[in-house]
Amino acid sequence: MAAAAAARRGRADLEIVALEKGAFTSYSACGIPYLVSGAVEDPEALVARSPQEHRDRSLIDVRTRHEVMAIDLDAHRIDVRDHEHERTYQLGFDLLHIATGAKPIRPPLPGIDSPFVHGVQTLDDGVRLANDAASAALSQVVVVGGGYIGLELAEAFKQRGLKVTVIERDDEVMPSLDPEMGSLVGGAMQDIGIDVMCDCSAAAFEPPASGRGSGEVVLSSGQRLRADLVVLGLGVEPNAGLASDAGVATGVRGGVEVNRRQQTSVDGVYAAGDCCTSFHLVTGEQVYVALGTVANRQGRVAGINLGGGYATFPGVLGTAVARVCSVEIGRTGLTEAEAARAGFEVDTASIESTTRAGYFPGAKPIAVKLVADRNSQRLLGAQIVGRGAGSAKRIDVIAVAITAGMTAAELLDADLGYAPPFGPLWDPVQVAARKLAGANR
Amino acid sequence: MAAAAAARRGRADLEIVALEKGAFTSYSACGIPYLVSGAVEDPEALVARSPQEHRDRSLIDVRTRHEVMAIDLDAHRIDVRDHEHERTYQLGFDLLHIATGAKPIRPPLPGIDSPFVHGVQTLDDGVRLANDAASAALSQVVVVGGGYIGLELAEAFKQRGLKVTVIERDDEVMPSLDPEMGSLVGGAMQDIGIDVMCDCSAAAFEPPASGRGSGEVVLSSGQRLRADLVVLGLGVEPNAGLASDAGVATGVRGGVEVNRRQQTSVDGVYAAGDCCTSFHLVTGEQVYVALGTVANRQGRVAGINLGGGYATFPGVLGTAVARVCSVEIGRTGLTEAEAARAGFEVDTASIESTTRAGYFPGAKPIAVKLVADRNSQRLLGAQIVGRGAGSAKRIDVIAVAITAGMTAAELLDADLGYAPPFGPLWDPVQVAARKLAGANR
Numbered sequence A, B: 001m002a003a004a005a006a007a008r009r010g011r012a013d014l015e016i017v018a019l020e021k022g023a024f025t026s027y028s029a030c031g032i033p034y035l036v037s038g039a040v041e042d043p044e045a046l047v048a049r050s051p052q053e054h055r056d057r058s059l060i061d062v063r064t065r066h067e068v069m070a071i072d073l074d075a076h077r078i079d080v081r082d083h084e085h086e087r088t089y090q091l092g093f094d095l096l097h098i099a100t101g102a103k104p105i106r107p108p109l110p111g112i113d114s115p116f117v118h119g120v121q122t123l124d125d126g127v128r129l130a131n132d133a134a135s136a137a138l139s140q141v142v143v144v145g146g147g148y149i150g151l152e153l154a155e156a157f158k159q160r161g162l163k164v165t166v167i168e169r170d171d172e173v174m175p176s177l178d179p180e181m182g183s184l185v186g187g188a189m190q191d192i193g194i195d196v197m198c199d200c201s202a203a204a205f206e207p208p209a210s211g212r213g214s215g216e217v218v219l220s221s222g223q224r225l226r227a228d229l230v231v232l233g234l235g236v237e238p239n240a241g242l243a244s245d246a247g248v249a250t251g252v253r254g255g256v257e258v259n260r261r262q263q264t265s266v267d268g269v270y271a272a273g274d275c276c277t278s279f280h281l282v283t284g285e286q287v288y289v290a291l292g293t294v295a296n297r298q299g300r301v302a303g304i305n306l307g308g309g310y311a312t313f314p315g316v317l318g319t320a321v322a323r324v325c326s327v328e329i330g331r332t333g334l335t336e337a338e339a340a341r342a343g344f345e346v347d348t349a350s351i352e353s354t355t356r357a358g359y360f361p362g363a364k365p366i367a368v369k370l371v372a373d374r375n376s377q378r379l380l381g382a383q384i385v386g387r388g389a390g391s392a393k394r395i396d397v398i399a400v401a402i403t404a405g406m407t408a409a410e411l412l413d414a415d416l417g418y419a420p421p422f423g424p425l426w427d428p429v430q431v432a433a434r435k436l437a438g439a440n441r
Helices: A001-008 A029-037 A053-057 A123-131 A147-157 A177-190 A242-245 A291-306 A338-339 A391-404 A409-415 A430-436 B002-010 B029-039 B051-058 B124-132 B147-157 B180-190 B243-246 B292-306 B336-341 B392-403 B408-413 B427-438
Strands: A017-020 A061-064 A066-072 A079-083 A089-090 A097-098 A102-104 A117-119 A140-144 A163-167 A196-197 A202-206 A216-221 A224-227 A229-231 A236-238 A268-269 A320-324 A327-333 A346-354 A365-373 A381-384 B017-022 B061-064 B064-072 B077-081 B087-092 B096-097 B102-104 B117-119 B141-142 B163-167 B195-197 B200-205 B213-218 B225-226 B229-232 B236-238 B269-271 B320-324 B326-334 B348-354 B365-374 B379-386
Touching: A001 A053, A001 A097, A001 A291, A017 A066, A017 A346, A029 A123, A029 A147, A029 B163, A066 A242, A089 A117, A097 A291, A102 B365, A117 A123, A123 A229, A123 B017, A140 A224, A147 A177, A163 B269, A177 A268, A177 A320, A177 A327, A177 A365, A177 A381, A202 A346, A202 B147, A216 B163, A224 B326, A229 B225, A268 A291, A291 B064, A320 A391, A327 A391, A338 A365, A346 A430, A365 A391, A365 A430, A381 A391, A381 A430, A391 A430, A391 B408, A409 A430, A409 B392, B002 B051, B002 B096, B002 B102, B002 B292, B029 B124, B051 B061, B051 B124, B064 B243, B096 B292, B124 B229, B141 B147, B147 B163, B147 B180, B147 B229, B147 B320, B163 B225, B180 B195, B180 B326, B180 B365, B180 B379, B225 B292, B243 B269, B269 B292, B269 B320, B320 B392, B326 B392, B336 B348, B336 B365, B336 B379, B365 B392, B365 B427, B379 B427, B392 B408, B392 B427, B408 B427
Parallel strands: A017 A061, A097 A268, A117 A229, A140 A163, A140 A229, A163 A196, B017 B061, B096 B269, B117 B229, B141 B163, B141 B229, B163 B195
Antiparallel strands: A066 A079, A079 A089, A102 A236, A202 A216, A216 A224, A320 A327, A327 A381, A346 A365, A365 A381, B064 B077, B077 B087, B102 B236, B200 B213, B213 B225, B320 B326, B326 B379, B348 B365, B365 B379
C-alpha cells in the first residue's frame, strides 16, 4: 500500500488495483505482540489506513480477501481468487508490483499444524492469537525461537500473567546479536521470570487430547514441556513462490531480486518488502532482511518509480530495536560473527555504563559493543542491551555514523546531548567509541 | 580535573597541583537541580571523584579551598590564597592549565545581592539552595530566566510542591530555540502548573523585611511578584578575569581564546571548559558555549597535550538536552535565527509526530524542526520538543548527521531502528527529513 500510495502521488491518471488476501491493509505487524498482551485492545488500532481510506483518499481500488493465484508475465495478466464471493477472474496489467511479504518458518515437525501451534505473521493471525491469549483456560505457553518476535511474544504472554518458556536452538537467545550480548538478554529475561532454554529445539508437538487441557512440546532431548499454546518465532522466509513460479528471478533465501529502484528481473515488474532481497550498506552484498522499516521504505521507492518518478533504495544496515519488559535491545550493521563471515578483521570494544547519570534515580545498566574494521577503523556494527528506558534507540546514533563511514574516533568527537535524566556525561555510545579508538591510538 | 587526570595518564613523572577555590572536585553541576528537587539526596552523590580519590588514584596534589589570586606569566608563578588556613603563598609552574569555569550573570539590579536571590553555579551554591528549598517556610519561588537552568530549577521547586513562576525577557522561554519551538515548551510548562511570564524582566528585588516572610520581585512593568526565594537563571559568562588580567588573550563574550589543542595565546598555558571559547562546527566561528560535555572533552584534550600527547578538540554543535517534568527538549547546530545571522539562507521543515507508535500506550506528541542550507541542502541544525520520554535524545541522531555533513535526503535514507514502544514506523526525525527533502525534490 506504501507503493500504491506513492504511485498515486506521482500519477493521478493511473488505474491502481491492490489485491490483498486478508481482510486488512496498512497495518502494523510489529504491533501484534501488544495486541496479544492486551496493551492494545482493538485490532483496528493497528490499522494505519483501512481499505476504504485508501479508496477514498488515494483512489486505489483495494480488493481485500482477493488472492492472486498466478502471474502470466507474457500475457500481462494475473489470476485472482475472490474468497468473499468464491469466484476466480483474470486481471490485466501494464505495471506489476509484488509485495507478498514473508511467511513464518514452519519446519516439518510432527504436530506442527495442530491448532495449538500458532505462527504469527498477519493481523488475522494476531487477532486469533490475542483471542486465545485472553482465554481463561490458558496457563502455560511455549515460544519456539528466541529472536525478536519470539521474545516480544514471550513478554506479551508474561504480561497476561502466564507461565512462559522460550526454547532457542542456539547457545543464546537473540541470534542476531553476538553470543555474549545475547547472553545479557537471556539473563535479563530470566530475571523477569521468563524461562529461557537454550541449545534446545522442538522435535514434535502433541496437541491437547480432546481439544481440551494441555498439549506438550517434545524436545530433541526427549524432554517434554507442557503447553496450552505454542507460538513459533523461528523467523520468516520470503513469500516469493508466486513471483518465482512466474519466472521472476530470486536470490538470497529465495527472495525476489531487485535493483536499487526495486525493479525485478522482468521489465515493468517491481517488488518491495519482506518478499524481496536488499543490499547491505556495509558489505554491499545481497541480504534478506525482513523489517517493517525496510519494507515501507522499499514500497515508497517502488511506488515513486511506478508513478514515473525516480527513487532508489539506499540499502540496509539491519538496524532493529526491541523491548522485552524492561529490557531494551538494539543492533545495527554487522555483528562480530557477521563481519568475520564477510571477511573483515575487526577491532571490538564492549563497555558497561548506565542509562542515566549514575546518581540519577532509575539509572540502569546498559552494555554497548562496537565492531570496526581493523585497517580503516570504520565502524561496521554495534549492539546494545540495556535494562531500562533510553537504551535501544541509542543504536540510531551509531547507524547514522556507520552510514556516514565514520571511525570510532570520529563518533567519539561528535557533540551529543547530555543531561542527568538521559545518560552519563559521556554517552555510553561514546564510552564505547573511546575504548575502541584508544585501542588503536 | 579531567585535564589533570589525562595529563597524568600521559606522563607519570609530572608534578601536578590542582587548585580549587571550593570544597568539591569533579562534580556534576548539571545534577544540582536534582539535589534541589530532592531526587538526589546526598550532594556527595554528585561527586564523581573526590579530592582524596584524585590524590590516591592519579597522584594529583589537589588543594581545595585554595584560590588562585593572580598569575605572573613572566615569572611563571601564581599567587594562591589558602582559605582554610588563611595564608597566601606563591607557586611556580612550567605548564599552566586554566579551568576557572563560568559565573552566573548577575545584572546590577537593586537588591540582587540579597540572600534570598540565589545564583547557581557551584556545588556549594547547590547545597545552599537545596537546604533552602527543603525549608518548610517556603511556598513561592520566582525563577528569573527561562533557559535550561531556569527551567530545570523551576521543575525542581515544582517537585517540592512549591508555587513557581518563571519570568523571561524574550517572547518565549528557551531562547536557544526558535520562538515557535520555545512556545511549545512554554505551553507545556503551563500545563504542568508552572507559571510562565514572557516579555518580562526583573527591575529590582526586595528581600523579606526582617529576614522572615516573603520578599518581592519588582518587574520592569511595575508589577510585583511575591517570592520567598529567587533563583537567577540568566545564563553564565566566562570566569576569565584571572586569565585576562595576566595577559592571556580573550575573545567572544570575554572567554579565553584557545586553538584546537586548547592552547591559549601564551606558550605553555592551556585552558578548557566554561572559561574559554570554542569553534562552531557549522559556522567555523568562535563561540561561547558553556556545557558540561564540552568542558569535559576540552579538559581531556588539554590534558593529553599537557601530558606530551597530541589531541585536538573537534568543535561544538551546541547540542543540548533537558527534561522539565515530562517535557523533553533537544537542540543541536544552528536555529533558524542563528543560521540567518551566520549568513545562511535556509529551508526548514517542522513536523509533529509521536514518541511511540500512535496506537501504543503512552504515545506523546513530539515536534521536530530541521534547518538546512538552501543551496547545498546540508543540515545546519535541529530542535525537538516532546511531551514524553524518548524525545530529547533523538537530537543525537541529527547531531551525528550534521557532523557528517549529511543532507536531509541522506538522513532520510539512514536505516534507523523501529519498534512500537520506541516510535512510529517512520521515526519523527525522518518524518521531518522527508518533509525537508521533499520540499526540494
